[in-house]
Amino acid sequence: MDEANSGAAWRRRGQRAAEKVGFALPAGITMKRGPASEGTAFYFRHQELGELGRARVIHDGRGHSRFVGEVAGDEADPQTAKRAELLAPLIERLHHVLDEAAGVAHVPAPPLPTPRTMTSESSGRLPxxxxxxxxxxxxxxxxxxxxxxxxxxxxxxxxxxxxxxxxxxxxxxxxxxxxxxxxxxxxxxxxxxxxxxxxxxxxxxxxxxxxxxxxxxxxxxxxxxxxxxxxxxxxxxxxxxxxxxxxxxxx
Structure with missing residues (x-):
């Protein structure tokens, strides 16, 4: 997904992609778009499993972008595998839609057992x-x-x-x-x-x-x-x- 574009253009295309993907999301799954380090992220959530993970579009500042899928949770947690199973096809579908919105040929990423794992959140101040x-x-x-x-x-x-x-x-x-x-x-x-x-x-x-x-x-x-x-x-x-x-x- 390589194309030199302004940040505003990327935001418009990302919004169109979010709207398009939103209509095709499976029952019980929602997606929202927001900022992330080095670019933009699309966050997926399931009504039974909670936060599934995210897809990050990372801009290198030279007109090139990299697409990275990340599942939420600890790799040792059995629930993480369940989240990854739901997230993986959503990540690939979003990748395809973003390429389509950018007007470039879609090249699927090499298949992986699961998307990479996000850093687990701390329990913080939960009583x-x-x-x-x-x-x-x-x-x-x-x-x-x-x-x-x-x-x-x-x-x-x-x-x-x-x-x-x-x-x-x-x-x-x-x-x-x-x-x-x-x-x-x-x-x-x-x-x-x-x-x-x-x-x-x-x-x-x-x-x-x-x-x-x-x-x-x-x-x-x-x-x-x-x-x-x-x-x-x-x-x-x-x-x-x-x-x-x-x-x-x-x-």
């Missing part, structure tokens, strides 16, 4: 709570509290992708806990009864389900019971309750 065995003090489970606005499966998968390295460094049964139900936050007398969406991500990804701290307490208690072979003292997951209630946020 994370380790639940400990009350007998020996060792951690038995991990709760990751998703930011406000995390509701759908794809958004939970984004959090899982950002925290994959954390889970591999210290393998523990891990769940992502979404924001508290707004109605419950306003009406519930007991923070332990505020419901939120929860998704297991380690050792495997599971289905989203709705739970409250009082309900989820049974799951944690079972892990504690089996850890040292001795029933622990009764507990309540106040960490769960405080994290999903904006008036009682715990960090």
């Amino acid at each position: 994370i709570k380790l639940m400990q065995c009350e007998r020996c003090g060792k951690p038995v489970a991990r709760l990751i509290f998703a930011p406000t606005g995390t509701h759908g499966r794809g958004e939970f998968e984004d959090v899982a992708r950002m925290t994959f390295a954390l889970c591999t460094e210290q393998p523990l049964p891990t769940w992502i806990v979404g924001p508290g139900n707004p109605v419950d936050i306003l009406t519930a007398a007991d923070p332990m009864e505020i419901r939120s969406m929860v998704m297991p991500i380690w050792p495997e990804h599971g289905a989203l389900f709705e739970s409250s701290p009082s309900q989820f307490n049974c799951t944690i208690r079972a892990l504690q019971d089996s850890h040292c072979g001795q029933p622990p003292k009764a507990i309540v997951i106040r960490a769960f309750a405080s994290a999903i209630s904006p008036t009682r946020g715990e960090r």
